[in-house]
Amino acid sequence: NAGVMQNPRHLVRRRGQEARLRCSPMKGHSHVYWYRQLPEEGLKFMVYLQKENIIDESGMPKERFSAEFPKEGPSILRIQQVVRGDSAAYFCASSNPRGEQYFGPGTRLTVT
Amino acid sequence: AQTVTQSQPEMSVQEAETVTLSCTYDTSESNYYLFWYKQPPSRQMILVIRQEAYKQQNATENRFSVNFQKAAKSFSLKISDSQLGDTAMYFCAFLLPTSGTYKYIFGTGTRLKVLA
Numbered sequence: 315n316a317g318v319m320q321n322p323r324h325l326v327r328r329r330g331q332e333a334r335l336r337c338s339p340m341k342g343h344s345h346v347y348w349y350r351q352l353p354e355e356g357l358k359f360m361v362y363l364q365k366e367n368i369i370d371e372s373g374m375p376k377e378r379f380s381a382e383f384p385k386e387g388p389s390i391l392r393i394q395q396v397v398r399g400d401s402a403a404y405f406c407a408s409s410n411p412r413g414e415q416y417f418g419p420g421t422r423l424t425v426t
Numbered sequence: 427a428q429t430v431t432q433s434q435p436e437m438s439v440q441e442a443e444t445v446t447l448s449c450t451y452d453t454s455e456s457n458y459y460l461f462w463y464k465q466p467p468s469r470q471m472i473l474v475i476r477q478e479a480y481k482q483q484n485a486t487e488n489r490f491s492v493n494f495q496k497a498a499k500s501f502s503l504k505i506s507d508s509q510l511g512d513t514a515m516y517f518c519a520f521l522l523p524t525s526g527t528y529k530y531i532f533g534t535g536t537r538l539k540v541l542a
Binding site: 345347349355356357358359362369370372373403405407409413414415416417419420422 | 459463468469
């Protein structure tokens with residue numbers, strides 16, 4: 315039973331480029347969450363999605379960031395025109411009906 | 427709005443000893459869930475233990491147990507017989523299932539070091 319998968323594990327982008335982070339939830343889970351962790355800080359909620367629906371994006375920056383969870387395929391977190399402040403670890407989680415969230419290994423984004 | 431506070435940025439404990447990590451939270455709701463997650467150097471977030479607010483009995487998972495004080499809004503984690511592999515960041519998290527969204531609110535974490 316595979317856990318939450320994220321790829322890539324490490325991503326390096328130059329300022330102004332686009333970053334695409336992918337997340338495949340655990341089998342049977344249809345709820346996906348994205349969190350951001352800055353160095354030496356806790357995880358901060360960004361967005362909560364179900365298949366083809368954004369349920370809560372209250373933690374997502376209004377500009378340059380978008381997320382989707384299509385009917386088929388992984389959830390994608392997209393960051394356009396990256397800046398140095400976007401450097402962080404981005405975690406995806408999926409939940410079971412009990413509300414427990416299971417996290418992927420994270421994608422460490424470095425903007426140079 | 428709900429908040430979660432972990433007031434101990436760093437702690438250390440001798441191997442085989444017991445350590446308690448503190449977490450307090452603020453909410454006006456009565457039905458919620460609380461969690462402790464462990465983040466070792468690999469950065470993987472691992473669920474340690476879960477507590478439903480409507481349950482009076484404290485949750486226990488092997489060497490890990492919680493002291494849930496609902497009136498005081500306190501949710502501490504006790505690790506017994508500490509092992510070197512327990513060295514990690516520990517995050518307390520709050521979930522309000524009735525809010526329509528299931529986002530976790532995390533504390534800032536406690537870095538635990540187990541000493542040989």
